[in-house]
Amino acid sequence: MRPFALEMADTPAAATNYATQSAGTYLAGGTVLLDLMKLDVIEPQTLVDINALADTYGAIEADDDGITLGALVRMAEAERHPAIRRDYPVIRDALWQAASPQLRNMASLGGNVLQRTRCSYFRDVSWPECNKRAPGSGCAAIGGNNRRLAVLGVSDHCIASYPGDFANALVALGAEVGLRSADGSERRVPFEDLHRLPGDTPEMETNLVPGELITAFHVPAGPWTRRSLYRKVRDRTSYDFALASAVVALHLEDGVVAAARIGLGGVAATPWRAHEAEAALTGRPLDEAAAEHAAEAAFAGAVTHGGNDFKPELGRRTLVRALLEAAAMEVLP
Amino acid sequence: MTIQGPIRPQPFSRIGKPTPRIDGAAKVTGRALYPSDESVPHAAHAFLVTSPIARGRVAGFDLGDARAVPGFLDFLCHENVGGQAKPPKQMAGGETTTTMESDRIWHDGQIIGVVLADSFEAAREAAFKVRIQTEAEPPSATFGSAGTTEEQREDEQKEDFAVGDAEMALAAAPVMLDAWYETPTQHHNAIELFTTTCAWNGRQLTIWEPSQFVYGLRGNVAQQLGIEPADIRVVSKFVGGAFGSKGGATARTAWIAIAARRLGRPVKLVATRDQGFTIATYRAETRHHLRLGANGEGRLTAVSHEGWEVTSRPSFYNVSGTETTARMYAAPNILTRVAVVHADRNTPGFMRAPPEQPYMFPLECAMDELAARLGIDPIELRRRNEPARDPVTGLAFSGRHLMTCFDRGAAEFGWNRRNAQPASMRDGDWLVGLGCAASTYTANIAASTARVTLRPDGQAQVRLAGHDIGTGAYTVVAITAADRLGLPVGQVTVEMGDTEYPPAALAAGSSHTASITHAVVRACDALLAQIATAATASNAGAFAGREPATLSLRDGHLVAPDDSSESLADAVGRISAGAVEAYAENVPDGMPADAIGKLYQGQLPILRGQKRVDMTAYSFGAQFVEVRIHARTREIRVPRMLGAFSAGTILNPTTARSQLMGGMIWGLGSALLEKTEIDQRAARYTNDNIAEYHIAVNADVRRVDVMMLPEPDGAVNPLGIKGIGELGIVGVNAAVANAVFHATGQRVRRLPIRIEDLL
């Protein structure tokens, strides 16, 4: 860890000013940031502590149009919220199965969606090759230990997986992310546009403008949100990242899929929405054959590298399981 | 005083009763000081610089940026201190890899430099800023990598067996099972990291370091630095998990001592989690070729077990669990062989049940496979092959109650509800499988010493350089002394983990309790002899003129067989108003007379259950596991485990249960989760942290039942103690694999068993 300056931001304007003028990095729960600083993977000069902004960005508000989650809501708070439990069970599922209770008490939703890959070659600076950490140096994971790495959205430059859970729910449910920039202006963009595919610039992970602050996530209401769940498959029963996971939200009419929202985790370079799978299901009765057809579509573009050869198959099975379980859910009218 | 007569039998009164840990409150309130908690004034902090390549040499260091870090003090490497220490002697395997003695790089993560600074943070920052120049050569990672060399193990400590003609018997066997098995690299990952604090006071060096053998560490560091053992004190009062990793000396200690001498101030090192993977030892990956020949009734005609183990370039360290597997079942023809494969890796070492954990896996899977092939219940197959005597030596077993463990365990577990047909049991979306396997571990005992003092007010104190590595050793010492001195446990204080006290053996190999309690009993008996002699020699008092050997200590009194008694105040006070003290040594029968001399020098005189000339001594157990495997996504979960164990005298059922249960839980993690991943190209560990190196968490561990079957075994040693530290882990891996087979019909012969093995 290197020496750094710590600025305490007590207003949104102060936060974005520090971030822009001193090239500061936002500090929320710190569970990603401090970890990577100790490992010497990142060396920010200035940290801007935004925890005092919880007054402004720390609320959960639900109405008929949807639900808004402030960026400084802690994971543990969101998972306990009655509106989320009742109307967006997939969000609760994705949160409580993440990390550990201690981490979820610290971790903010804003920090959560920006968590970095767990790729061993990224996290250990003694590996010279990592295009994400040292652009142009190569990718040690290709040809190395890549059991946990991605099969969707990868490139020849990087096969890192996006490790998080919650963001897969956001992307599938068509959420928007609220942003505030240094000049005080605010904008909303589709969550799906927040993260970037690695391509030949895996070091650029998001489309955020330098200094931009995430303020909130807006999840639209829809007839599918109550029939929604998150199925996470992992080695360990708890405290483990997904080997494969699936977000499923269904609007069924007489057993026929009127609309489906599908996300995938543990298998892709970014939070992943499986549009092809959604399209494959729409208008069909949800049975095993339809679920398998959708799963085939979801993984049609998978690229594997040895250690993760099993992932497309596991990913398909996970999605099939999630679809059938969601169809069987007892849902309040 | 040394008493080497027989230990006087005495009915146990406190032994065997559940007793809470006497150090429990200190541990849960943070008052227990682990070695790195010791506040040493004005200490400098060390941070290790380790090699980023697995083979080659250090070409130089660029220290420009590191020196500029405020608080930077010094940098040690082969160039400036290399000649000042010799490598530590290994307890097994001969030569080992060097560290800063030269520019040579033997393995990834080898210590090649030490940064010293005023604070931990500055030391770490400077260490990251040291630029290392290396000349790399292509390394060999593991089995099958180019450049590895294989040799038949040459090791005076280990034996191969050729009983009868196994090849011929296999060729002629009506039923033959021939299979290959693999176990992975594993690291201990104790929660307490590898720490060392060193301080000099003139010629005197004090080392605070978690250790399973403080005299061993002292002797080793003395040899490394060329100083007298008597000038070194090692302190290790509490150990936050060791499992073998803190048994032998590692290279770091001598370098930290040298650093402290150079700086003229104490130095503290807390190595990081990832460094722990390469600066200490680990369980190496193994391969096995197992062949069983049997007749149609399932009686074994031949057992052949060949093993391969990875080790470092210079070491021939191996665990050779074939010494145990050859003795498990009655077979007239037995063949065992072990080879080591040298790769560019750090030297492996002891890890919980070093030989049995990896070697019982193939044997106990193979027995299950044979049972399935023959259509015989796996427990029945073992019954048919239960040997009357040690199949290798023909010696009698000192208590072998394996089938009692299976039968009692099976009844409790509900084994009879198992449908023998694989893939036949199901609960909703979950496939259900039940599996079992045998456990065993050698009953070992080492020479040890102890000092006991007793005051007229009935307060006793026991001192010995023993080790409580979380096992409950403090408590069993207190129970033993209380039992022998006729006192409540609360009146006994125990001091251990310090070379200021008389030496105790290494806390490993399930031998520590047997080793230290016998010494404690002898010291208590010596103390009683002093009191009794004084009482009978006195002209006054209840016992004047009686035979001292008839007296004993009970309920705070010195008592005679006719129940006449005298208070301790009188009996002890007669000799001293302060305290009576006795020191004693225990050299187990069958051990050379110079054992105690060796122990004082930090060597380990140990009598192993499979090397005894009077008997073959093992403890036994039966492991039962239920698995549930999701029919579609194949997660493997373990709702219940049961172990039934027969391990001689259980001194304290409370801590014994924890020990056995901990072993079983580790066995579960070891079967399904634990594996150190190695980058095959670079010969480097990639998941060297406990976020990625998985051990079981609470949610993985559901019901765990531990049955401790009473087993009086007066033959193994006077107190009948066989040891329980390792027994709990052995066989769980096979029981899990057997249960997975039962659930799915899929036989996985490589650990850990993972989702992708079952897709």
Ligand SMILES: Cc1cc2nc3c(=O)[nH]c(=O)nc-3n(C[C@H](O)[C@H](O)[C@H](O)COP(=O)(O)OP(=O)(O)OC[C@H]3O[C@@H](n4cnc5c(N)ncnc54)[C@H](O)[C@@H]3O)c2cc1C
């Ligand atoms: C051992 C371990 C296991 C874990 N397991 C899981 C798991 O199973 N599933 C899972 O989903 N996650 C898991 N996590 C990740 C965990 O959820 C994240 O660490 C946490 O959510 C990050 O939140 P934070 O507030 O601590 O982020 P911080 O560390 O404070 O910040 C993370 C990043 O986001 C930036 N940032 C934070 N807030 C904002 C904002 N408002 N606007 C712009 N930028 C911002 C920071 O600058 C930083 O770059 C695990 C973490 C650990 C350490």
